[in-house]
Every structure is written in C-alpha cells, then in structure tokens.
Amino acid sequence: MIKSKGTRIGDWIIAFMCFLCILVCLLPLLNILARSLSSAGSLVKNEVFLLPVGLNFDAYSTVLGDSKYTWALLWTAILTVITTLWSMFMTIMCAYPLTYDNLKGKRIITALIIFTMYFSAGTIPTYLLLKELHLLNNPLVLILPNCISVFNVIIMRSFFFGIPESLRESAELDGAGPLRVLINIYLPLSAPVLATLALFYAVGRWNGFSDALMFMSDRTYFPIQLLLYNILNSVSSIEVATQEGFSSPGLSETIKSATVMFATVPILLIYPWLQRYFISGVTIGAVKG
Template structure:
C-alpha cells in the first residue's frame, strides 16, 4: 500500500510528538541517574546534566548498606504483591456477576458502584472510620481501604461482557456453575485485561505514600515512597533529617538521587514483562460493552 504525501507527513508529525514525549519522560530520569553517580563537588558546582562527573558508587553503597532502605524496599515489594493479588481478586469478583442479565438488582448495584466513583466521604471521615476499626498504625490500613478501583471494575466488566455468551452457555450445558465458568472460560480469555489492571494496581501501590503518611506512625511499615518523601524533605527539616539518620538537614544530593533511583527502577522493570498485554488490555476493555 502506497501512502500519500499527506499521510507520510502525518506519520512524521506523530513520530516527532512521540519522540518528544519519550524525551520528556526519559531526560529527568537520566539526570537523576547522572547525579546519583557523580561526586558531591560536581553537584555543588552544578556541572551535572545527563552524564555523571567524578564517577563513583558511594551513594549506592550507602543506600544498599543501610538496613532501613533495604527493608523498606523489601516491605514495599511484599506489600505491592499482596495488594495487587487482593485487588485483582476483588475486581474480578465485583465485575463478573455484573455481566449476568438475570442478576437481581443489577441496575441498583451498578448505580451504587458508580456513585462511589464520583463521591467519597473525605479524609477526616475516613480517618475516623479507620480509627473505629482499629486499623490505624496497622499494616492492613495499607491494603484494605484501597483494595478496589471502580474504574478498573468498569474496564473488567466491559472486557468480560465482550466475550461471546455462547462460550458460557456451552460450559453451562456441560454442567459448569458460575464459578467454574469464570475459572475455565472467562479468566483464560482475559489475560490482556488482567495483566493490564494488575500493572495499574501494582504501580499505584508502589508509588503510594499518602495513606501511610496519614494512617501509619510505625516506621517499620513505611513504604519506600514515604521513606523517600521524608529523605527529600530532610533538606529543610532538621527533625526529619535526624529521624532518617542524618546529623544535619544538608543531605547529600548524591544520596537523594540514589534513593530516587533505588525507589524507581524496580517498578520500571515490571513494564517489559507486561507490555504486550498493555495496549490490548486497555483498548479492548475500554471500548466494549
């Protein structure tokens, strides 16, 4: 197929825009990487842009040699896995019944679910509720309150709704119940949307820190992002700097940059494994139904 000149120009414009988006995302990361590998003198003189000056790995040795960082990273990884598995279970269990036309009160249930998407009680009522449930300063407070996303439920339901009813009816004729149909028919066909939503949930939990900031005081269960938040703020707070193990608020720029890389790279490594499911999972789940 021969493309017209206007089509070729359009392709080049789109490619240029995509390149700009890539650079906008990539250049700050390269700058942080260069700063984490540079000497303190080079950073003080503001000589570091995209390439490290005075190459050294002291910052990474400091970060990896401190049990506070390694445990926070390990705890965040464990928390991310638990939250992702639990959230996916809740999402599937919520979305799957809504594809049945004979579900009693289906419209009411959908209306209630959609209502929670646009309206919430707010931070203070949520805090008081968690306090009454004795979840404050409890690791479960990082898992249960945000265990499901209404938007992701809608995507999941749309994807399941797009699977031909004939497949379900064939399984039901063979004596399969609703749970068996879900496990044997729907889930094997839903790999793209499952992988995509799992990635969304995992990234959201890995990057989350506001819930721990508001509801947790036990530093043992601080996720890596909250630890990073405290470290980056320590340059202006003597109290936080002391808590983080630094004798003064003038935290080394190399340590801060290394900590940012330390908290960012692990979740970035997940994307290549799920990339092939990403586009199909989002587009199919979003337009069907």
C-alpha cells in the same frame, strides 16, 4: 503502497512528537541517574546535568548498606504483591456477577458502584472510620481501604461482556456452575485485561505513600515511597536530616538521587513484560459492553 507527500510529512510530524515525548520522560531520569553517580562536591557546584561528574558509587553503597532502605524496598515489594493479588480478586468477584442478566438488583448495584466514582466521604471521615475499625498504625490499612478501583471494575466487567455468551451457556449445559465457568472460561480468556489491571494496581500501590503518611506512625511499615518523601523533604528539617543519616548538603543530594533510582527502577522493569497487553486489555474492555 506508495505514501503521498502529505502522508509522509504527517508521519515525520508524528515521529518528531513521539521523540519529544521520549525526551521529556527520559531526560529527568538520566539527570537523576547522573546525580546519583556524581560526587557530592560536583552537586554542590551544580555541575551535573546528564553525565556523572566525579564518578562514584558512595550513594548506592550508603543506600544498600542501610537496613532501613533495603527493608523499605522489601516491604514495599511484599505489600505490592499482596495488594495486587487481593485487589484483583476483589475486582473479579465484583465484576463477574454483573455479567448475569438475572442478577437481582443488578441496576441498583451498578448505580451504587458508579456513584462511588464521583462522591467520597473525604479524608476526615475515612480517618475516623479506620480508627473505629482499629486499623490505624496497622499494616492492613495499606491494603484494605483502597483494595478495589471502580474504574477497573468497569473495565473488567466490559471485558467479560465481550466474551461470547454461548461459551457460558454451553458450559452450563454441561453442568458447570458460575464459579467453574469463571475459572475455566472467563479467566483464561481474560489474560490481557488481567495483566493490565494487575499492573495498574501494582503501580498504584508501589507509588502510593499518602495513606501511610496519614494512617501509619510505625516507621517499620513505611513503604519506600514514604521513606523517599521524607528524604526529599529532609533538606528543610535538621531533625529529619539527622535521622536519615545526612551529614552534608552534597551527600544528601546524592543519596536523594540514589534513593529515587532505588525506588523507581524495580517498577519500571515490569513494564516491558506487560506492555503488549495494554492495548488489547484496556481498549477492548473500554469499547465493548
């Protein structure tokens, strides 16, 4: 098929816009990588942009050699896995019953679920509730309060609606109950949306730090992002800077950059494995139902 001149120009414009988007996303990451591999003196002199100056790995040696950094990364990975599994379980258990037309109170339940998307109690009532539940300074406070997303429930429910009802009816005729239908029919056919929503939950937990900042005081259970938050703000606090092990402005900048890479790269490595599920997982779940 021969494309017209206007179509070719449009393709070039789209390609150029995609190239600009790639640059906007890639250049900051390259700059942070270069800063993490540069000497402290070059950073003080502001000589680093995209390539390292005075190449050295001292910052990474400091980060990987400090137990609080490695434990924060390990704890965040454990927390992310647990939170993702629990969140997916809660999402499936909430979305699946809503596919049954004979569910009593279905309209009311759906309305109440959607209501929480637009209205919330706020930070102070949430803090008081968690205090009454004895969850403050408890690792469970990083898992339970935000374990389910209404938006993800709607996507999951819409995807379930897209599965032919005849499959469920045939399984029920063979004596399968709701739980068996879910495990043997719905979940195997929902791999794209399951992978997509699992990634949403995992990225949200990995990048989250505000809940730990507000509800946790035990540094043992600080996720890597909260540790990174403290590092990035340590330049204005002598006490925090000393606590984090900084001895000079240049050293603090290299360790900041190394810690950013330390906290960013692991979650980036997951995207290529699940990227192929994005379109089929999100668009199908969003259109059907």
